[in-house]
Amino acid sequence: MKTRKDKAVIIEELKEKFEKAPLVVLTDFQGMTVAESNALRRVLKEAGAEYRVVKNTLMRKAYPGTPVEQIADKFVGPTGIAFAFEDIVAAAKALKKFIEEDEKLKFKAAVIEGKVADYSQLKALASVPSREELLGQLAFTLKYPVNAVAWSLENLFQKLVYVLENLKSEKETA
Numbered sequence: 645m646k647t648r649k650d651k652a653v654i655i656e657e658l659k660e661k662f663e664k665a666p667l668v669v670l671t672d673f674q675g676m677t678v679a680e681s682n683a684l685r686r687v688l689k690e691a692g693a694e695y696r697v698v699k700n701t702l703m704r705k706a707y708p709g710t711p712v713e714q715i716a717d718k719f720v721g722p723t724g725i726a727f728a729f730e731d732i733v734a735a736a737k738a739l740k741k742f743i744e745e746d747e748k749l750k751f752k753a754a755v756i757e758g759k760v761a762d763y764s765q766l767k768a769l770a771s772v773p774s775r776e777e778l779l780g781q782l783a784f785t786l787k788y789p790v791n792a793v794a795w796s797l798e799n800l801f802q803k804l805v806y807v808l809e810n811l812k813s814e815k816e817t818a
Contacts, residue, residue, distance in 0.1 A: 651702060658698060658706035658725075667728035667735055668712055669766065670752040671743075673697065674722045681724075684742055684749065693728040693735035714760045715753040723752065732756070736770040 646654070662668060673681060685695045700719045707713045728735030743749050754761040756769060773781070 654698060654702055655706045658696075658703060659710060661694075661727050662707055662710035662712040665727040665729055666757050667693075667726070667732040667754070667769075669726040669739055669754040670715060670718050671724045671726065671739075672722055672750040672752055673724045673748070674750075675748040676746070680746060680748065684724075684746075687738045687742055688726055688735060691728070691734040691738035692731045693726055693738065695724055695726050697722075697724045711755045711758040715755060718753040724749075731775055733769060733772045733774055736766055737774075740767055740770040 673684075676684075681695075681697075688695045700721075700723055703719050703723065703725070704716070707716060707719075726735065726739055743751055751763045751766065754763075754766050756765065761769075
């Protein structure tokens with residue numbers, strides 16, 4: 645049994661996470677085994693996210709005044725919460741993949757950047773390229789003009805050399 649003090653600490657932690665997390669996803673985990681639940685936690689942890697299961701009564705005390713208050717009606721039945729703080733795209737991808745592979749885990753609701761989102765919006769977020777992919781695309785975009793100028797200059801010098809060689813050969817024949 646948790647003491648009143650323990651519960652107050654949990655409520656304070658949840659409130660802080662509800663306020664700071666740019667991605668909060670509520671799920672219904674009914675029917676999942678402990679092994680499946682641990683696999684979900686592991687997958688989300690690898691994506692930089694966290695998955696918690698807390699009693700709805702504690703969650704109801706933690707969400708007032710936070711963006712999660714908008715989905716308060718979803719705190720019924722078995723509810724798990726996924727929090728993502730840094731790479732919300734990676735967390736959305738991991739969660740979407742797990743929901744599609746494990747039929748027992750169901751999407752309830754989400755708050756993305758302070759706005760209520762449905763499953764289609766979570767899937768859209770999951771389809772965004774990862775941070776590394778976007779940085780790679782940016783590097784290519786920045787590198788391409790430099791390469792094009794270098795290629796043009798090289799091509800220009802080759803043409804100049806070709807013209808000078810032709811002039812030299814014409815003067816020698818003349």
